[in-house]
Amino acid sequence: MHQALDCKKVSSLTSMAMKSTLLVTLLVVVLVASQAEAQLGGLLGLFNIGGTIFCSANGNAITNATTATPPFANALVQVSCGGNVISSALTNGAGVFSIVLNPLQFILTNLLSNCNVVVASPLSSCNSNLPSTGILQAPLQLVGTVVRGLLSIVNIIPGTFQLIGT
Numbered sequence: 001m002h003q004a005l006d007c008k009k010v011s012s013l014t015s016m017a018m019k020s021t022l023l024v025t026l027l028v029v030v031l032v033a034s035q036a037e038a039q040l041g042g043l044l045g046l047f048n049i050g051g052t053i054f055c056s057a058n059g060n061a062i063t064n065a066t067t068a069t070p071p072f073a074n075a076l077v078q079v080s081c082g083g084n085v086i087s088s089a090l091t092n093g094a095g096v097f098s099i100v101l102n103p104l105q106f107i108l109t110n111l112l113s114n115c116n117v118v119v120a121s122p123l124s125s126c127n128s129n130l131p132s133t134g135i136l137q138a139p140l141q142l143v144g145t146v147v148r149g150l151l152s153i154v155n156i157i158p159g160t161f162q163l164i165g166t
Contacts, residue, residue, distance in 0.1 A: 045152040047106065049079055049140065050098040053091050053119055055126035059136040059161035071095025072119070072126045079140075081115040088120075108154060112140050117158035134165040 053072040054061045061069040077097045078088040086106070091097045101111075117138045123130035138158035146153045 044150050045103045045154065047101040047103055047108070047111065047154045047156060048098060049101065049117065049156045050096070051157045053077065053095045053097065055123070057123065057130060057163060059119060070126070075119050075121040075126070078118045078120055079115055080118045081111070103154070111156065112142060115140050131163065134163045136161040137164045138162070
């Protein structure tokens with residue numbers, strides 16, 4: 001009987017030890033993840049470059065127009081760094097585009113200092129009265145960062161567009 005009692009105690013102690021180990025492991029994972037998030041602004045991240053392109057000589061809405069400036073639908077929008085296109089997207093029917101970049105492949109300061117948003121589609125494709133040569137180009141501007149759990153999203157928009165090469 002003494003031996004049977006010892007086996008029950010050992011079994012119970014082993015079960016408690018396994019539960020304690022599991023609990024400690026979970027607490028360490030939660031602690032490390034929250035500490036990493038606080039230090040890094042999130043473990044997973046991305047750069048979101050987005051905005052709206054309008055069918056005008058400067059890609060912006062004309063505020064004092066008698067009719068609303070139409071969006072530039074299906075325009076090819078590119079992010080270009082040092083003359084090299086690193087990503088592209090098409091605007092939707094409302095002229096909105098979004099380009100997502102991996103921050104492990106790009107450095108934010110380089111994006112902001114060396115890259116531009118380029119509308120490669122000619123303006124005449126949305127309005128025949130606009131130039132058929134030249135491209136709209138704008139520098140990148142940091143809007144801010146949003147952290148959601150372990151995800152960090154750096155939001156970037158195009159600055160003021162200029163018509164280049166007309």
